[in-house]
Amino acid sequence: MTKFIFITGGVCSSLGKGIAASSLGCLLEHRGYTISLIKMDPYINIDPGTMSPYQHGEVYVTEDGAETDLDLGNYERYTSRNLSRLNSVTTGQIYSTVIEKERRGDYLGRTVQVIPHITNEIKRRITIIAENDDPDFLIVEIGGTVGDIEGIPFLEAIRQFRLDVGRENSLFIHVTLIPIVGAAQEPKTKPTQHSVSKLREIGIQPDIILCRTHEDLSKEMRGKISLFCNVEERAVIAAKDIKKTIYEVPVVLKEGGLDEIVLEKCGLEKKRIVFSDWEGMLERLFSAQEDVNIAVAGKYTELHDAYKSIFEALAHGGIENDVNIHIVKVKVENLRKDNLDESFRGIHGILIPGGFGERGIDGKVLAAEYARTRKVPLFGVCLGMQVMVIEFARNVLGYEDANSTEFDMDTEHPVISLMEEQNGVKNMGGTMRLGRQPALLKNDTKTYRAYGKERMSERHRHRYEFTNSFRAEMEQNGLLISATSPDGMLVESVEYEDHPWGIGVQFHPEFKSKPIRAHALFRDFIREGKLYRDRQNHAREGGLEKAQTSG
Ligand code: GLN
Numbered sequence: 001m002t003k004f005i006f007i008t009g010g011v012c013s014s015l016g017k018g019i020a021a022s023s024l025g026c027l028l029e030h031r032g033y034t035i036s037l038i039k040m041d042p043y044i045n046i047d048p049g050t051m052s053p054y055q056h057g058e059v060y061v062t063e064d065g066a067e068t069d070l071d072l073g074n075y076e077r078y079t080s081r082n083l084s085r086l087n088s089v090t091t092g093q094i095y096s097t098v099i100e101k102e103r104r105g106d107y108l109g110r111t112v113q114v115i116p117h118i119t120n121e122i123k124r125r126i127t128i129i130a131e132n133d134d135p136d137f138l139i140v141e142i143g144g145t146v147g148d149i150e151g152i153p154f155l156e157a158i159r160q161f162r163l164d165v166g167r168e169n170s171l172f173i174h175v176t177l178i179p180i181v182g183a184a185q186e187p188k189t190k191p192t193q194h195s196v197s198k199l200r201e202i203g204i205q206p207d208i209i210l211c212r213t214h215e216d217l218s219k220e221m222r223g224k225i226s227l228f229c230n231v232e233e234r235a236v237i238a239a240k241d242i243k244k245t246i247y248e249v250p251v252v253l254k255e256g257g258l259d260e261i262v263l264e265k266c267g268l269e270k271k272r273i274v275f276s277d278w279e280g281m282l283e284r285l286f287s288a289q290e291d292v293n294i295a296v297a298g299k300y301t302e303l304h305d306a307y308k309s310i311f312e313a314l315a316h317g318g319i320e321n322d323v324n325i326h327i328v329k330v331k332v333e334n335l336r337k338d339n340l341d342e343s344f345r346g347i348h349g350i351l352i353p354g355g356f357g358e359r360g361i362d363g364k365v366l367a368a369e370y371a372r373t374r375k376v377p378l379f380g381v382c383l384g385m386q387v388m389v390i391e392f393a394r395n396v397l398g399y400e401d402a403n404s405t406e407f408d409m410d411t412e413h414p415v416i417s418l419m420e421e422q423n424g425v426k427n428m429g430g431t432m433r434l435g436r437q438p439a440l441l442k443n444d445t446k447t448y449r450a451y452g453k454e455r456m457s458e459r460h461r462h463r464y465e466f467t468n469s470f471r472a473e474m475e476q477n478g479l480l481i482s483a484t485s486p487d488g489m490l491v492e493s494v495e496y497e498d499h500p501w502g503i504g505v506q507f508h509p510e511f512k513s514k515p516i517r518a519h520a521l522f523r524d525f526i527r528e529g530k531l532y533r534d535r536q537n538h539a540r541e542g543g544l545e546k547a548q549t550s551g
Pocket of ligand 1: 356
């Protein structure tokens, strides 16, 4: 029988419920249990696919091509699970299913209401995962904060769920914040008390409270929270701020005894934890002495979450190369020919991320040109690859107007275009290519060397493609096609022939990178960044020596 763990949040948003859920998953897996996770988002959008990254951060794509909340990325990075569209639920999806059923007449003339119809649909979505995957634990994270109007049906549904499956098979964990207030810098428990009382009003009594804190919780504070919130004292756990990386959180929670209490409350055996892979990864991360500076040349630079998986994958590449990664966010709209040197000073590798729309394209083209001509390691991801192709066509093939038809419908040199345009089809839908797609790598390329095999599969999220009629010309002039779809019809990656490491990929490798196993392309990109850094340092020292001897 699956045990259900529900995670709610109180006091304020951004407390790291997603990281807490992921970390618990990580700990339970390391104790030999199977897990699955669901994110329930109370917003009304069907999925975040159409939401602006400014609103929502990145859209995370699953193997089966669902456009989901970025917390699914955390779930996959901390655990061994590959999640699917079923693991991401929104109010929009729930309502649209219920309304469809209503239109079909499934409710036989009854009045359709939040309770029981909406709540039943929410419960059904939880049950599907339990039945399909049959995990030992199903961790269900409820988005938002207790007290949000939109969240009420979800809380009501999980309250009922406990009645359905029984106390011994379900657990409520509430994540709150202990703020530090006033001149005395005093930690305060009142907001936690209030948010728990709000939960209890709805009929949910948490079993465990995870308190985000700066410092350890004193015995006295723990006692106070326990008393006022009606939770055992040892189940009040401090989730202390981490020092260097969010990957410490599983260790912090383990020290707080979270996984043991969960197992105990679920009546399961406390199997020994085998945690050496995770701890080994942290040790490597902590002991790294050297730095590699990576510029991410994108347009959503103000918002860290917009390129979440990219930043994480770069960090993973750093772990495998024993270096600290310093990310420098370069806003592409500010790039001009005359400030490139200044903008990329001290940079050891440039990554151009994915994106949609024309804004910032010229700056991305300049960044690609800079990396190509100065031989700085370059990694183009999705739109980043398309930009590499456009830049190459403009500056090497000499087609000044070369472009993607996404940005210029009338260009004479549409080096990136919709497949339908390439096949002369009118009425172009331009449907998004989403999720896992297989590809074949070409021998003797750097891309192939990263994977070390001929066949691989990666996740996609794009409409536009490399235009096949330009293939031969590009390859003759030094832009190699290093991977294609198995039928050879779609270009999946390109690389510069005469360059230390310049690779563009049409897919999103960042979605498959994990802290304990960096994606091969990110691993190699950082390795090349490190080599580039060494060459630069060497050249600088050489220059100094020369200046000294000649002086
Ligand atoms: N806008 C481009 C396309 O649709 C690239 C998309 C992306 O970078 N995810 O093909």
